[in-house]
Amino acid sequence: xxxFWPLLLFIIIFAVIAxxxxxxxxxxxxxxxxxxxxxxxxxxxxxxxxxxxGLGDKIVAVTDYCDYPAATxxxxxVGGFINPNLEAIVGLxxxxxxxxxxxxxxxxxxxxxxxxxxxxxxxxxxxxQRSIQQIAERTNHQAQAELLIARIQKKIKRIENKTNxxxxxxxxxxxxxxxxDNQMSSVYIAGKNDFYDDLITLAGGQNVYQDERLKVxxxxxxxxxxxxxxxxxxxxxxxxxxxxxxxxxxQQWRSLDLLNAVKNDKIYIIEQGYATxxxxxxxxxxxxxxxxxxxxxxxxNEDS
Numbered sequence: 001x002x003x004f005w006p007l008l009l010f011i012i013i014f015a016v017i018a019x020x021x022x023x024x025x026x027x028x029x030x031x032x033x034x035x036x037x038x039x040x041x042x043x044x045x046x047x048x049x050x051x052x053x054g055l056g057d058k059i060v061a062v063t064d065y066c067d068y069p070a071a072t073x074x075x076x077x078v079g080g081f082i083n084p085n086l087e088a089i090v091g092l093x094x095x096x097x098x099x100x101x102x103x104x105x106x107x108x109x110x111x112x113x114x115x116x117x118x119x120x121x122x123x124x125x126x127x128x129q130r131s132i133q134q135i136a137e138r139t140n141h142q143a144q145a146e147l148l149i150a151r152i153q154k155k156i157k158r159i160e161n162k163t164n165x166x167x168x169x170x171x172x173x174x175x176x177x178x179x180x181d182n183q184m185s186s187v188y189i190a191g192k193n194d195f196y197d198d199l200i201t202l203a204g205g206q207n208v209y210q211d212e213r214l215k216v217x218x219x220x221x222x223x224x225x226x227x228x229x230x231x232x233x234x235x236x237x238x239x240x241x242x243x244x245x246x247x248x249x250x251q252q253w254r255s256l257d258l259l260n261a262v263k264n265d266k267i268y269i270i271e272q273g274y275a276t277x278x279x280x281x282x283x284x285x286x287x288x289x290x291x292x293x294x295x296x297x298x299x300x301n302e303d304s
Contacts (some may be wrong), residue, residue, distance in 0.1 A: 168206040233292065
């Protein structure tokens with residue numbers, strides 16, 4: 001199992017997104033095999049997507065951080081998200097490498113080596129769905145992708161139907177901490193225009209942070225008190241991938257006793273492997289968030 005998937009790396013990726021161009025679905029190569037047989041995926045979200053649309057038997061390598069689905073543990077690893085091993089990639093003779101827009105430098109290097117690449121952007125929920133479709137079209141797996149997208153759309157529609165007429169509580173989504181002296185010294189939170197902001201909106205809340213100038217805002221305890229969220233969702237990857245003491249984290253949140261979220265016991269820690277990966281499973285997080293933001297809904301009743 002990998003150790004400590006990226007609360008820090010994840011935050012770096014979000015920050016990079018703020019300055020990237022938008023080459024969504026771009027093929028970076030003149031070599032365009034329409035049915036690639038040897039694919040390397042250079043992000044956990046891409047790996048998850050590839051397996052979800054039936055490409056598992058075409059994947060010949062993944063990154064060190066790819067551990068879902070379980071079949072990835074048997075695949076060769078070609079380094080990290082930021083610093084993949086180009087020599088290892090070349091040695092595997094891929095006929096397609098699928099990357100994210102954040103991989104601009106790596107795309108250029110692979111292009112120089114005449115390795116076909118395909119770039120997707122999954123920064124938003126729409127981008128996640130679009131990347132599923134684009135990867136499917138590029139690899140001739142459209143039928144599987146259509147079924148997956150249909151399931152995702154059904155889930156989104158169900159949640160929207162249940163929440164769209166309800167009050168929208170102010171939600172703060174935390175995705176990383178800097179903790180010192182047993183106090184909440186600074187917290188990375190979801191800003192506007194990313195998939196977490198989309199999730200908050202679809203789940204029936206409103207992002208407490210509305211300033212669009214910062215991609216990944218960092219707040220002190222004083223800044224959090226000023227925003228005064230009604231609900232706090234604190235996101236962590238699965239237990240094997242972080243070393244935070246969650247009991248200590250809960251106590252630190254409770255120490256901010258002037259917050260509405262603390263007064264009303266609306267601090268929720270979500271510890272899930274899918275919660276930090278913008279792939280198909282992120283829509284499981286949407287459902288979990290909706291239930292926490294609107295517990296008054298009868299979620300078992302399809303008609304409520």
